[in-house]
Amino acid sequence: MKIKQISVFLENKKGRLYEALKVLQGERVNIRALSIADTSEFGILRMIVDKPEEAKKALEENGFTAKLTNVVAVGVKDEPGGLAAVLAYLYEADLNVEYVYAFVKKAGEEAIVVMRTSNLEKTISVLQEKGVKIFSFEELLNF
Amino acid sequence: MYWNKEVECMPEEKLRELQLERLKQVVKRAYEKVPFYRKKFDEAGLKPEDIRTLEDIKYIPFTSKADMREAYPFGLFAAPLEEIVEVHTSSGTTGKPVVAGYTRKDIELWGELIARCLTMIGVTKHDIVQIAYGYGLFTGGLGFHYGAQKIGATVVPASAGNTRRQIELMRDFGTTVIACTPSYSLYLAEYAKEEVGIDPATLKLRVGSFGAEMWTEEMRKEIEKRLGLKAFNVYGLTEIIGPGVAHECEAQAGLHVWEDHFLIEIIDPETGETLPDGEEGELVITSLTRDGMPMLRFRTRDITRIIRKKCDCGRTMARIERIKGRTDDMIKVRGVMLFPYQIEQAILEVQGVEPHYQIVLTRPHYLDEIEVLVEMSKETFSDEVREIEELRKKLEKRIEAAVGIRVKVTLVEPKSLPRSEGKAKRIIDKRNLK
């Protein structure tokens, strides 16, 4: 149950994030989750959206470099140590986490953690074995 | 194989003697017959008899492309028109074309030079030579024609264009030698495969002589692989005689210059000072034996270096390296010459796609710095910071290896750099603004 995430290359220039979001707004793309990894020179905007293919097309037409990447979304209890437990399972299975970001709907409820690891198939099977909830794309949109 | 072994392998000392004798003659002739040279000499306070050694050539004023345009059409001819049997022109992108005039003796000489070039790469009278350079005012077609005929090869004067016919001729005639521009040879290979359905490697082509534009070692490998032949580099220019001034031998390690007819120097393109052999700079050529239009110290604007080391082929004639760039495109950074195309090549090697880039020169602390902005391509974009960092470092390393200077690479968004506005926009020089 891999999920398509859209990633966008952003130059560290004023207003680029806003412009990217404006393009998505124009396409009526709904953003479920968003994170930005940035260095002193560039940033990578990563998003879970309801219409990834359309979002990519619109961004590219507006001069952005965008890419669809597979990620895994897991449910984690919104309490201390919730994420740490999941990461521990991955560590034991010798899986590397490339990046991770989380979002919650309401404090205290379940949080969703989006992650990319060195091996997504293995990540899914390891976590499912441990009883961790893996979200499908539809579940994520309705979360 | 040699066309004229005695000359091509002449002992160096003898060669210099011959050059000096011919230099004195050509200087005298130019001074007496061409008002343009007489005026230049007089202004410099120079007399033909002042040239006593080969080194004295440095006192002779340069001749530039601009001078040639001013002399349009026949101002530089040293022979009366009744002795000029042929003219060629090189089309300039701006202004008037450059006109070259040939006497019968010049045409003979041209044939001899190309005959030497072709024999050097193994062409004989048993070969079928297809000339796919344009015939006409351009020097490529007829120059090769005279030389290949002199050898006694079977000449196929296909001229440029009509690619389908070129390939059919090659197939039906069993063409063994091709002469054309390197980019056209790649086009031929592609066309043969895609449009005619012939694998170009199955043709009988054995060797090719390619020139009239700048090309690289990577292109050579590509041409050799696709056409199944050995590719050689030819150099020449209309102002001097046309193709045949220099050509690679089988060693493919530099182009032998026919020094008995051409005197070569390398100068610093900024100061005009002569540079020692082995240093990189602008090639300056003096034609020693041209009757119709002698050239004294013509600034070619081509960047190369002179190799004097003995060549494996046994020829004593010096070699020049493959032309590395044009002085017009050159950037000097921390005293080192570099060319946008070197940077372009390096990026291409890393990214695998035609790069969009811009070179920004700054001088933040009294020292030049180069920043290269490279547009992130779809193909290389990864959504992991680590991978983008690695790409950036790889670009920096590869460019540094190509130009010999540390550069900073910044990845920018696609289409954020200016497009097709000419070379000037490739380089942003902010060094003088401070």
Ligand SMILES: [Zn+2]
């Ligand atoms: Zn040689």
